[in-house]
Amino acid sequence: MENLFYVGLISIIIVFGMGMYFTGAVSHESPSTASATGEHSYNLTLVITNQNYMQSQNHMQPAYYVLQDGKLLSSAQIYIPANSIINLTIINYDYGPGTVPAQYSKVMGTLNGTEYVVNDTNVNMSASQRGQYVKSVPSADLAHTFTIPKLGLNIMVPSDSIVSAQFQTGGPGVYGWQCQVDCGTGPSGWNGAMATPGWMMGQVIIQ
Ligand SMILES: [Cu+2]
Known part of the structure; x- marks a missing residue:
């Protein structure tokens, strides 16, 4: 009985110590935490605004930004850690609808294959409207x-919503990200923002 007590005590010390180690090791990055298992996790927050003036198109266009340290930064290059759980939040101030290629008509590549969607968060929110998990x-x-096609990741973002999802990164690499909804300019809707880094496409650098 006493042995069991010490085994338990030592386990708690080891787990706590690892938690402290990971917390300390990542403290220079923006919001990061260590999960209960000691696995590295990272919070990535993206914001979509509409009505951004795109000079080359002489047109208002939607754009993704990275929210970091209280600032909106370009989404042309999005940095996330390798071998980590990414806690992704997308805050979307834009509306639809739009069309998406059939292969991107469902949530893919997230933990449990779901995402959590809260609609209409800016007004009229009640406890019963506080979001749902969707596929x-x-x-x-x-x-x-x-969407990061080569990683099989597809997060769907409804009009005026906040979406959260988790996904796991592997080793380091550089991958393209791309919105798959025809929200740009031109006859196909795939010009303008859809074809411009930092608007509806760019790179994800896993490091
Ligand atoms: Cu888009």
């Missing part, structure tokens, strides 16, 4: 996606 979003409600 897809009807195209009538869809404004954008955050």
